[in-house]
Amino acid sequence: MKNHQSPLKFILSLLIVLLSNACQFYHDTTAHFNAHFLADEKMNEVEDKIFGSYKDNFEEILQVLPPLDTTTTAAYKADFEYCIKKASIPIQYHKQSKWTDDCYIIVGKARMYAGDFVNAMNTFKYVNTESNDPNARHQALILLMRIFIEQNDKKSIVYMANYMAKEPMISDSNAKDFYASMAQFYRKQGNFPKTVEYLEKAIPLVNNRKMKTKFYFVAAQIYQQLGNDDKASAYYDEVLKRNPPYEMTFNAQLNASRTLPMNDPNAVAKGEKYLRNLLSDDKNIEYLDKVYFELGSFEAKRNNTIPAINYLRESLIANKGATGQRISTYLKLGEVYYQQKQDYKKAINYYDSAFALMNEKSPNYAKIKKQIEVFKSFTNSYLAVKESDRLLKLAGMGEKERNDFIDKEIQAEIDEIESERRFYARSQQKIANNQAANNITPALVTNNPNEKKWYFYNPNIKELGMQNFYRTWGNRELEDHWRRSQKESTFGNTTAEAVRNPATDSVRTNNVASNAAGNTTTIAGVRSKNDRLADIPTTSEKAEIVKKQLEKGLFDLAKMYSLLKDLPKAQQTFLRLVNEFPKSSYAAEAIYSLAQLCKETKDCDAEKYNAQLKEKYPTSDYAKLLGDKNFFKQTKVQDSVVNRKYEETYALYHAAQYQQALASLQNMEKEHPDSHLSDKIELLKAMLMVKTSNNLLEVQNMIVAFIEKNKGSELEPLAQSILDNIRKKTTGGN
Numbered sequence: 001m002k003n004h005q006s007p008l009k010f011i012l013s014l015l016i017v018l019l020s021n022a023c024q025f026y027h028d029t030t031a032h033f034n035a036h037f038l039a040d041e042k043m044n045e046v047e048d049k050i051f052g053s054y055k056d057n058f059e060e061i062l063q064v065l066p067p068l069d070t071t072t073t074a075a076y077k078a079d080f081e082y083c084i085k086k087a088s089i090p091i092q093y094h095k096q097s098k099w100t101d102d103c104y105i106i107v108g109k110a111r112m113y114a115g116d117f118v119n120a121m122n123t124f125k126y127v128n129t130e131s132n133d134p135n136a137r138h139q140a141l142i143l144l145m146r147i148f149i150e151q152n153d154k155k156s157i158v159y160m161a162n163y164m165a166k167e168p169m170i171s172d173s174n175a176k177d178f179y180a181s182m183a184q185f186y187r188k189q190g191n192f193p194k195t196v197e198y199l200e201k202a203i204p205l206v207n208n209r210k211m212k213t214k215f216y217f218v219a220a221q222i223y224q225q226l227g228n229d230d231k232a233s234a235y236y237d238e239v240l241k242r243n244p245p246y247e248m249t250f251n252a253q254l255n256a257s258r259t260l261p262m263n264d265p266n267a268v269a270k271g272e273k274y275l276r277n278l279l280s281d282d283k284n285i286e287y288l289d290k291v292y293f294e295l296g297s298f299e300a301k302r303n304n305t306i307p308a309i310n311y312l313r314e315s316l317i318a319n320k321g322a323t324g325q326r327i328s329t330y331l332k333l334g335e336v337y338y339q340q341k342q343d344y345k346k347a348i349n350y351y352d353s354a355f356a357l358m359n360e361k362s363p364n365y366a367k368i369k370k371q372i373e374v375f376k377s378f379t380n381s382y383l384a385v386k387e388s389d390r391l392l393k394l395a396g397m398g399e400k401e402r403n404d405f406i407d408k409e410i411q412a413e414i415d416e417i418e419s420e421r422r423f424y425a426r427s428q429q430k431i432a433n434n435q436a437a438n439n440i441t442p443a444l445v446t447n448n449p450n451e452k453k454w455y456f457y458n459p460n461i462k463e464l465g466m467q468n469f470y471r472t473w474g475n476r477e478l479e480d481h482w483r484r485s486q487k488e489s490t491f492g493n494t495t496a497e498a499v500r501n502p503a504t505d506s507v508r509t510n511n512v513a514s515n516a517a518g519n520t521t522t523i524a525g526v527r528s529k530n531d532r533l534a535d536i537p538t539t540s541e542k543a544e545i546v547k548k549q550l551e552k553g554l555f556d557l558a559k560m561y562s563l564l565k566d567l568p569k570a571q572q573t574f575l576r577l578v579n580e581f582p583k584s585s586y587a588a589e590a591i592y593s594l595a596q597l598c599k600e601t602k603d604c605d606a607e608k609y610n611a612q613l614k615e616k617y618p619t620s621d622y623a624k625l626l627g628d629k630n631f632f633k634q635t636k637v638q639d640s641v642v643n644r645k646y647e648e649t650y651a652l653y654h655a656a657q658y659q660q661a662l663a664s665l666q667n668m669e670k671e672h673p674d675s676h677l678s679d680k681i682e683l684l685k686a687m688l689m690v691k692t693s694n695n696l697l698e699v700q701n702m703i704v705a706f707i708e709k710n711k712g713s714e715l716e717p718l719a720q721s722i723l724d725n726i727r728k729k730t731t732g733g734n
Contacts, residue, residue, distance in 0.1 A: 035086045035087065035088075035089035035090050035103070036086075036087065036090055036102060036103055036106075038086045039082075039083045039086035039087040039103065039106045040102070040106060042079055042082055042083050042086070043083050043106050043109060043110065045079075046076050046079045046080070046083070046113070047109075047113075049076065050066065050072065050073060050076070050113065051066050053072060054066035054067075054069075054072075056214075056247075056248075057324070058247065058248075058251045059322070059324030059325055059328070060324065060363050061187070061192070061218060061221045061222060061225065062214065062217060062218045062221065063184065063187060063188075064180055064183045064184040064187050064195070064199065064214075064215070064218055065146075065180060065181070065184040067150065068112065068113065068115070068146070068147075068150045070114070070115035073113045073114060073115065074114075076113070077114065080110040080111075080113060080114045081110075083106055083107070083109075083110040084106075084107050084110050084111075087103040087104075087106040087107045087110075088103070088107065089103075090103045091103050091104065091107075101127055101131045101133050101136035102136065104123055104126065104127045104131075104136075104140075105124075105127060105136065105139055105140060105143070107123055108120045108123035108124045108127070108140065108143060109143065111123060112143065112146070112147060117147050117150075117151070120143075120147060121144060121147055123140075124140040124141070124143050124144040124147075125140075125144065127139075127140035128140045128141055128144070134167075134169060134170075135171050135174060138164070138167065138170055138171070138174040138178075139174055139177070141160060141163070141164060142164075142174060142177045142178050142181055144160065145157055145160050145161075145178075145181050145182075145185075146181055148160070149181065149184055149185045149188065152188070154189075157185055161182060164178055172205045173205075175201075175202075175205055176202050176205035176206055179198045179199070179201040179202035179205070180198070180199075180202045180215075182194075182198040183195050183196075183198035183199045183202060183215075183218075186198065187218075192222045192225060192226060193222075193226065195218075195222055196218075196219050196222040196223065196226075199215050199218060199219045199222075200219065202215060203215050203216065203219070209242060210244075212242070213238075213239055213242040213244045213248070214248075216235050216236075216238040216239045216242075217235070217236075217239045217244075217248060217251075217252060219231075219235045220232045220233075220234075220235030220236045220238075220239065220252070220255065220256075221255065223235065224255060224258065224259060229258075229259035229261075230259075232255070232256075232259050233256055233259040236252045236253075236255060236256040236259070237256075239252045240252055240253065240256075246283060250278075250283075250284065250287060250290075251290075253274070253278075254278075254290060254291070254294050257271045257274060257275055257294060257298070258294070258297070258298075262301050262302065268302070271298060272298065275291065275294055275295050275298060276295075278291045279291055279292075279295075286320075288315075288318040289315045289316075289318040289319040289320070289322065289325050289326075289329070290315075290325060292311050292312070292314040292315035292318055293311075293312065293315040293325065293328060293329050293332065295311040296308045296309070296310075296311035296312035296314075296315060296329075296332060296336075297312075297332060299311060300332070300335075300336050300340065303340065305336060305340045305341055308336050308340075309333065309336055309337070309341075310423070312329055312332055312333045312336065313333070313423065313427070314427050315329045316329055316330075316333075317424060317427040317428060318427070323357050326354075326357060327354045327357050327358060327362065330350045330351070330353045330354035330357070331350070331351065331354045331368070333347075333350040334347045334348070334349075334350035334351040334354065334375075335347075337350060338375065344375075344378070344379040344382050344383065345379065345383060347375065347379070348372075348375055348376055348379045351371075351372045351375055351376075352372070354368070355368065355369065355372050374560075374563065374564070377556075377560060378557075378560040378561075378563075378564060380556075381553055381556040381557040381559075381560050382557055382560075384549060384550075384552075384553035384556070384557075385550060385553040385554055385557050388546050388547075388549050388550035388553055389550065391535060391536055391537055391546050392537070392543065392546055392547070392550070394406075394536045395536055395537050395538060395543055395546075402533075402536070403529075406529050406532050406533065407529070409532070410526060410527075410529065410532075413525070413526045414526060417525070417526070544711065545711065547581075548711060550580075551577065551580075551581045551584050551586065552586070554573055554576055554577040554580075554581075555577055555584075555586040555589075555590065557573050558570050558573035558574040558577060558590065558593070559593075561573055562593065562597065567597055567600060567601055570593075570597060571594060571597055571601070571604075574590040574591075574593055574594050574597075575594065577590050578590050578591060578594075582616070587616075587617065588613060588617040588620035588621070588622045588623065589622055591609050591612055591613045591616075591617070591622070592609075592613055592622035592625070594609045595607075595609035595610050595613070610626055613626065614626065642668065642672050642675040642676065642677050643677070645664065645668050646668070646677050646680065646681065646684075648664065649661050649664040649665055649668070649684065650684065652664060653684065653687065653688060656691075658688050658691045658692050659692065661684075661688055662685070662688045662689075662692060665681055665684060665685050665688065668681055669681060669685075679706075679710055679713065679715060680715065682706055683703075683706060683715055683718065683719055685702075686699055686702045686703050686706065686719075686722065687722065689702070690722065690726065696726050696729060696730055697730065699726060700723065700726045700727065700730065703719055703722055703723045703726070704723065706719050707719050707720060707723065
């Protein structure tokens with residue numbers, strides 16, 4: 001009996017296994033080739049549309065992966081619902097199928113793209129927890145990371161990155177997606193070295209031609225920003241080999257031109273020829289601002305300052321509203337005027353124009369803001385010194401020489417304005433000719449997809465139009481027939497001598513200079529001769545005020561040169577201050593600063609300045625500092641005590657407790673005779689005496705002496721106001 005049962009059991013077991021396998025085969029086949037296939041095909045189709053519709057911003061380092069923009073994906077709501085519906089069938093009816101995990105992934109993706117991040121995360125977490133398939137778990141974790149990246153959840157991303165790094169047997173496809181996700185994470189953080197590190201891990205695993213090309217482009221951009229031109233050039237070559245869309249081709253070629261070694265004449269000639277050819281290429285009409293910018297930057301690298309400035313100005317004129325490019329051009333113009341032309345006033349104007357277009361999300365916003373603040377401080381100090389020198393020079397001239405000097409000044413400013421107008425007219429005509437040749441009509445809508453407004457609804461473009469109008473036609477009244485040639489000139493009381501013809505590029509400026517030399521301002525931005533003459537310090541009192549301004553300006557300028565690490569000019573300016581103003585309150589600090597600068601300057605004798613400081617200013621704080629390194633630390637403590645006592649005394653004054661306040665001041669003068677607030681203490685004492693003394697003449701003399709002693713001080717206006725009030729009282733209001 002037993003012998004008969006054994007074959008039977010074997011046959012039954014075999015039948016069960018066969019039926020079970022057949023059942024599994026049925027579920028796997030049905031799930032895969034029916035619902036999963038349809039859902040997967042639709043998801044691939046939608047992903048291609050989402051990624052294909054994303055507009056890369058070539059004015060910055062590209063995003064590695066397109067952001068999860070629910071505004072864009074809202075158009076595919078029906079497709080996502082279809083994917084979820086189809087992918088849910090195997091989950092409900094073929095649970096034992098090996099394709100169930102893949103269906104959950106599709107459901108999670110559909111929810112993620114639709115912006116339902118909570119349910120998407122729950123779906124991916126379920127797959128990671130319940131699935132026995134390591135590939136499905138890894139894919140779920142990578143998609144979960146994608147959501148964390150959008151939510152800027154750094155802690156979760158770092159945790160998951162560490163977890164994935166320890167996982168064995170990650171497939172090439174998942175490894176590629178993981179590296180790309182990490183590259184995107186670091187791109188969003190602005191950590192470009194880590195971004196390119198992960199990109200270079202991902203690139204060998206990428207099979208999609210379009211994705212691989214983009215990864216090469218991003219890597220090239222990053223290496224270019226990091227200063228590795230060789231690597232950048234190699235990656236741009238890889239991009240161009242793959243025949244990308246024209247916009248990427250154009251930008252790759254343009255960026256590659258920046259990597260050329262400027263010490264190689266052949267490479268320079270090749271780069272210059274290439275950039276000039278871009279100007280005549282019909283396909284580049286909409287990119288003319290970029291081409292002119294690159295030509296300007298190229299010339300700036302070669303220290304060809306004037307061509308660089310002209311090309312950059314052409315870029316501004318050709319720009320049709322692309323804010324990012326406009327910012328870059330303004331910044332580059334500021335840099336050229338600052339570093340190569342040393343025209344600091346124009347430089348800061350261009351920096352200001354750039355910053356006005358920026359916001360906190362702009363690339364390098366904080367860095368640029370800080371740089372502009374430093375440049376502004378430097379420019380203000382530089383211009384203050386320049387203007388003081390100019391006024392003192394004019395004060396020392398004879399009347400004829402002075403008049404000739406100012407007439408030349410005015411004419412130079414007028415010539416510059418006219419030159420600007422001629423340049424603008426030529427550029428506009430050149431661009432118009434290019435557009436006509438290519439049947440392109442100038443648009444009233446900006447090229448920026450985020451700024452699709454009609455011209456007059458866009459304040460930036462409207463302001464630009466107003467500036468362009470002024471450059472071409474001058475400061476005209478808003479009225480009918482403003483263009484007619486026989487109208488009275490806007491430059492003064494003359495007739496149409498200054499009206500220009502943009503077509504022939506002719507400009508007449510007869511009588512303009514003579515009008516500017518008269519009583520009125522004849523051109524916007526050009527001051528009249530009378531106004532200039534009124535500034536000249538023709539009395540010893542006025543000259544003394546200008547000298548005080550020069551003294552402070554030299555000190556501030558020297559400190560700015562030190563901050564900007566221009567040590568030779570810092571030393572030169574400090575020395576000028578000490579030589580021209582040996583009795584200056586800044587002189588001791590200037591000599592001490594010269595000694596400190598010697599430590600960073602070759603062949604400079606710091607001891608020479610230390611000896612000079614001890615000899616000429618032995619009682620100064622800086623001379624004391626040479627013998628006691630803790631002097632300023634102790635002084636700082638003392639100053640804080642004086643500050644507190646002064647505030648308490650001032651509070652007593654405001655509370656009309658004048659006698660207590662006066663007693664407190666007298667005590668401060670006794671305990672701290674040379675404090676940093678000695679001038680404020682002296683003025684407050686006079687103010688108290690106005691309230692408590694019957695001898696106003698004595699108080700008046702005190703304040704007169706205070707003003708003489710503290711000319712140019714921030715306290716002078718207050719002291720003068722008190723003096724005027726006392727005089728009114730003593731003269732009966734006359």
